[in-house]
Amino acid sequence: MTPLVSIENVDMRYGGAAGTLAVSNLNLKVAKGEFAAVVGPSGCGKSTLMKLVTGLQIPQAGDVIVAEKQVTKPVSIVGMAFQNPTMLPWRTTLENILLPLEIVEKHRHRLRANKKQYVAKAEKLLEIVGLGGFGGKFPWQLSGGMQQRANLCRALIHEPELLMLDEPFGALDAFTREELWCVIRDLHAAQGVTIILVTHDLREAVFLADRIFVMSARPGRVIRDREVPFARPRELEIMYEKGFNDMVQALHGEIAKARVAA
Amino acid sequence: MTEIVKLSPSAKPLMQRIDWVKAAPFVYTIALFLAWELLVLALAMPQTVLPAPTRVFQAVVQYWSPIWKNSLQTLYTTTLGFIIAVVAGLAIGLFIGWSKTIYAGLYPLMVGFNAIPKVALVPILVIWFGIGTVPAVLTAFLISFFPIVVNVATGLATIEPETEDVLRALGARKMDIMLKVGIPRSMPYFFGSLKIAITLAFVGSVVSETVASNYGLGNMMSSAQSQFNVPLVFAGLLMLAVEGIAMYALMAWVEKRMTGWAHRSTMAN
Ligand SMILES: Nc1ncnc2c1ncn2[C@@H]1O[C@H](COP(=O)(O)OP(=O)(O)OP(=O)(O)O)[C@@H](O)[C@H]1O
Ligand SMILES: [Mg+2]
Numbered sequence: 297m298t299p300l301v302s303i304e305n306v307d308m309r310y311g312g313a314a315g316t317l318a319v320s321n322l323n324l325k326v327a328k329g330e331f332a333a334v335v336g337p338s339g340c341g342k343s344t345l346m347k348l349v350t351g352l353q354i355p356q357a358g359d360v361i362v363a364e365k366q367v368t369k370p371v372s373i374v375g376m377a378f379q380n381p382t383m384l385p386w387r388t389t390l391e392n393i394l395l396p397l398e399i400v401e402k403h404r405h406r407l408r409a410n411k412k413q414y415v416a417k418a419e420k421l422l423e424i425v426g427l428g429g430f431g432g433k434f435p436w437q438l439s440g441g442m443q444q445r446a447n448l449c450r451a452l453i454h455e456p457e458l459l460m461l462d463e464p465f466g467a468l469d470a471f472t473r474e475e476l477w478c479v480i481r482d483l484h485a486a487q488g489v490t491i492i493l494v495t496h497d498l499r500e501a502v503f504l505a506d507r508i509f510v511m512s513a514r515p516g517r518v519i520r521d522r523e524v525p526f527a528r529p530r531e532l533e534i535m536y537e538k539g540f541n542d543m544v545q546a547l548h549g550e551i552a553k554a555r556v557a558a
Numbered sequence: 559m560t561e562i563v564k565l566s567p568s569a570k571p572l573m574q575r576i577d578w579v580k581a582a583p584f585v586y587t588i589a590l591f592l593a594w595e596l597l598v599l600a601l602a603m604p605q606t607v608l609p610a611p612t613r614v615f616q617a618v619v620q621y622w623s624p625i626w627k628n629s630l631q632t633l634y635t636t637t638l639g640f641i642i643a644v645v646a647g648l649a650i651g652l653f654i655g656w657s658k659t660i661y662a663g664l665y666p667l668m669v670g671f672n673a674i675p676k677v678a679l680v681p682i683l684v685i686w687f688g689i690g691t692v693p694a695v696l697t698a699f700l701i702s703f704f705p706i707v708v709n710v711a712t713g714l715a716t717i718e719p720e721t722e723d724v725l726r727a728l729g730a731r732k733m734d735i736m737l738k739v740g741i742p743r744s745m746p747y748f749f750g751s752l753k754i755a756i757t758l759a760f761v762g763s764v765v766s767e768t769v770a771s772n773y774g775l776g777n778m779m780s781s782a783q784s785q786f787n788v789p790l791v792f793a794g795l796l797m798l799a800v801e802g803i804a805m806y807a808l809m810a811w812v813e814k815r816m817t818g819w820a821h822r823s824t825m826a827n
Binding site for chain 2: 376382386395396450460
């Protein structure tokens, strides 16, 4: 089967010929339905990788292929969530979540006629992430963690084939984070969506992903491609097992080495 | 603060029952007039130099009919110029904020234009439109539209790149981003600029009326001045201040009504 996302020998430089070389000779493949995690030292080009896949940045060299098409402009099959929730403060949480539907070509013409269905869908998503009944609140009336959950709903509302998460749980406390890990895990299991997750949290990567890419320091490239052997469904208890911790430790060592090599 | 004062209103003496924050504007205004009155008395100022406030109020009553008529005229020219400035300022601001290139190209021109003292334009306007209402309206417009343009353009030009990325990744066009994010986002800047703009609009209309009109407070004050009727000049100033405060308060109220969310949230995230 051809992979859903395929990055081949990509070089990406910001700010013209003399600018920063963010990633160099980057290679990576993610199969349809797979849950991939990307880890690496800070500033190694993980966010750049996300922008390349979504078509927000076009590389100077190499190919980015998503759903069998060369990426030359923003691809519309993705949902994105950043570390920073970027909720629009003048819209209620529900309206914020419906925003992608006003943009995505497939939905924007149907939104008005089928408003009820869409709202119901948004409310169901809110329910899933534990925000039931908060749709009418404005983002600034929600806590950081709640905004982050709403952010996740917004990334999911248009049923993207590919979900890109760039450190979406970075600013959350440990308990909320674990709760949202389970939400993501269940979403992935239920909907068969392909997910690429950038994270600094190695336990998060090992707990959630099928495959972990370790990146080198800038200019970033993939130095290690690890399969995560643990069977699904995974429970949070898995984190206390030896195999799990060994893997986290091994990853830790690899990133530490990549940092020093820079 | 209010709560503490209101804890047990009946038990407290009068001085503690008053909400001093709310009362402060009135107290200070009265104090200003008192100080002014005392100063005039103490220095035995002739009323052709600095009339006492009591004398000014007397002039307001004495000349009420012309003062009222001219106040309405000034309010009319100012408001009309201001409304044109709002419409044009919003349009030009959106146009400038639309793209980085337009922003870069037009911004210096706008700054240069803004640096021209608008008084200098009044003679030109008189040549084109004759003396009277039109130059006053146009001066009010010219002087007040700049802050509106700058604020709207700034609101558009400072969209967070991450917000833009989220939308672009969904296939949003420039127009979508402007409609969904840019314009709503620049509204607090826009409504905030209205307070500045209305004040400037008064400056513009009065300047123009003073040099090139037969109506309005500006004209009334300049003719009063030529007859050494200084109390009437001050009465005109007083009316201007009243109109200015009223319009400013109106704009502040509109701002609060329209963009309440901006006061609750930090726009940065
Ligand atoms: N818009 C930009 N303009 C210029 N340089 C940029 C830009 N965005 C990123 N870079 C540079 O590219 C490199 C990679 O940045 P990127 O944001 O992809 O790192 P990252 O791996 O996501 O880091 P972090 O883990 O800290 O989020 C950095 O050295 C950064 O300085
Ligand atoms: Mg990053």
